[in-house]
Amino acid sequence: MAKELIRLRDCTMVFDDDVVLNKINLSIKDNEFLTLLGPSGCGKTTTLRIIGGFVKPTSGDVFFNGVRINDVPPHKRTVNTVFQKYALFPHLDVYENIAFGLRINRHEGRRLSKDEIHSRVMEMLEIVSLKGFEHRDVTSLSGGQQQRVAIARALVNRPKVLLLDEPLGALDLRLRKDMQIELKRIQEATGITFVYVTHDQEEALSMSDTVVVMDGGVIQQIGTPEDIYNEPVNAFVADFIGESNIVDGIMIEDGVVEIFGKKFACLDAGFAPNEPVDVVIRPEDVDIVDIKDGMLTGTVTNVTFKGVHYDVIVDFKGFKWLIQTTDYCPVNSRIGIKIDPDGIHVMHKSQYSGMFGDYSSYSAEYEEISDAELEPEETVSEDKLYEA
Amino acid sequence: MRRRPRVASRIFLALIYLFLYAPIFIMIVFSFNASKSRSVWSGFTLDWYTELFSDSMIISSLTTTIGVSVIAAIVATIAGTFAAIGFFNMRKRWRSPLLAINNIPVMNADIVTGVSLCLLFVSLGSVLKYQLGFGTLLIAHITFNIPYVILSVLPKLRQMDRNLVDAAMDLGCTWFQAFYKVIIPEIMPGIINGMMIAFTMSIDDFVISYFTAGSKVQTLSMAIYAMTRKRVSPKINAVSTLLFLFILLLLIIINVRQIRQEEREKKLRTLKSK
């Protein structure tokens, strides 16, 4: 059983009357790749900065190895951060940037000798594949290279925990995918706990041991990538991770759920009889069949070729579904659909019910920007986060 | 932030501000002094101010100063704006040396600028039978004002979205219309700032005016200089009090405008990110 390294207990963060974090409880283990996932403004970066010590929670406690560290400043914590915009020191070259932490700290009780510093820095350069770059000017490096220097600079101090604040955001798609694999490899090789912040759910799913989904300052769900994907706990999580069709349903009894008036067999249990629920069906779990074989019948309104599959929008009594299939269906054709029991996932209703899951033509964002009456929201600017 | 260093740094700052403002306030206080002494207080009076307003030398030098400053500021603003636009559209190869020459009056010691212009006017003057006077003074002021206008307008040009002009032309504007409908409004804050800076620099100038105005024309600074060399008179204090209030007003206006502008830009940024 892995040991618990970091614990956040009932942490709340209030900025200027804005509740950014609301009673967060989180446990982070040794040798774990944990990702804080959510849309902008959900509080994930604030959580990271609380762990790093750059921000003190308005209330609540932070524990490291059982010791309360709320009042411990960042330079005294055995935690290192990879900043979103790298924050490399422009007046130092690559070598000196990486050696920065080694030169000022007393590691293991004594000052490191020149040779030790040299060997550790070179070792790090090797790990991040930047051998030969020691004397380069950091401002002349590409985004991917700067990022690797930032990682090396943090890791060379052998922290117990590495905090990464959306480090791959500025990179090209291809490079991002390569770096994701790199980061995972480094984490497994060093055994250091990585706490990773991102809004990209694909990234979170592919790299993490544990995913923490957040919205509005509240943790929505904690679980492995498979759990989060297959068994989202509410409509928000279901919609945020992957594509989902979310429909209203009634849980008749264990194993049976009714949608659009039809009963479907499913694998979920533990709900009250006839409880109104949200039902999630992933687009790839829907089979298109002949009308006579289908459990439901609908009309195709839109077909888009996506390469790997077609995105087919089907209208069932006014509710638009997204189906991903390799079969082509012409627009306006009537089709039947079939869903296996394990393709249906039932969730309790929540404040998010009704907000997601309908694939009508426009997204919520589009409706918002088309509304003349709507006032633009004051987003909490990043500067405020740094002022605290 | 730990408490104790904060108190020490506050005291330090307070001392510095005291150092900066004590002489000014002493000047202001003694402008109301009933006697001629500049260090012994003998009672309150507004006499020096009234004397100031009836001193013809002061009044004429004031009109000269305002005249030169206003004209120079206007001319410099127009010329500087055109010049900035011209420079901005140049290739770097021409622009860099030209900007370097442009910076010479800014970077050079006042006295060198003054002296060199004086020499120019005197040598040309003997040929063209033209003496040092208001004209040469004006030319000198325009010369050192234009670089400040350019330094104020050029960054605004750099900030301007280049696509704006293309968009205007795409929608049917001729280059001239694009110029005054698109470019000028975009850089207007820079133009106005430049004009105010030019005006303030002209009002404040002493050394360059001293060398280029000749003996018949006098700016306010030159009049003050003459006063400081001759007799002691609290009229000088009165002048400085009035000048201080005027500059304070000007700086407040400039800063309020800047604050308003920054808030406008901030609002635009949050809207854009939606």
Add this chain to the structure above:
Amino acid sequence: MKLKYLSAPYIVWMALFVVAPVIIVVVYAFTSAAGEFTFDNFAKMGGYVSVFSRSFLLAIISTAICIIIGYPVAYILSKERARQQRILIMLIMLPMWMNFLLRTYAWMSILENTGLLNRLLTLLGLPAVNIINTPTAIVIGMVYNFLPFMILPIYSVIVKIDRSLIEAAQDLGANAVTVFRRVIFPLSLPGVFSGITMVFVPAVSTFVISQLLGGGANMLLGDLIEMQFLGAAYNPHLGSAIALVMMVIVMICMWLMNKFGAGGEEAVML
């Protein structure tokens, strides 16, 4: 029509009133009153070594004092909350815009033998000091006039240092002192270089401060030049030679500032 031609009138103007004067000064510096090419003027400058050394010495001392006082001020100001920063900076700039004759004159009333300083000292039972008409008075005048020119460039550079760099340093284990030593100070140096240029150049070329506060005895380069052009010893050739030397000094400072400096534009502008 090409927009770049809009600058043509100004280019002509610059040729006439920026470039030509410089050329004329150079010409005068290398000619004698009779119009022949000569190095005499520079030779004559040798007789004024004391003036040169006094000017440089006082300018260097003033610049150093400005750095010692100005750097901490700039640093402290950069740590204030945003709204207070703006007001405090405006208060630093305000004296700059006051006529510098008047500001210098103000010190006369403080420093003269019957001035406020001495009256304060005698009131406290301390001996009176004789500062007026000494180099000390000139230095005080210079520091007073030019301190804001040192504070502003340093301030504008420090304030622009990316907050995340400081956090990165803290994250890597640096305490406040180390953060200053290894991050803030090295990154603030361009501001310091700008400040040095903006103080040293006016300090070495001033003539008003030395006349009002130094009396006739402490002549500086500025006084010397003024004398050659508008004063009793009318010798524009010698004056031009000295002015030329000063221009070279300025050019060196300009080059240094371009290479190493930053934050100067803000101080020049406002």
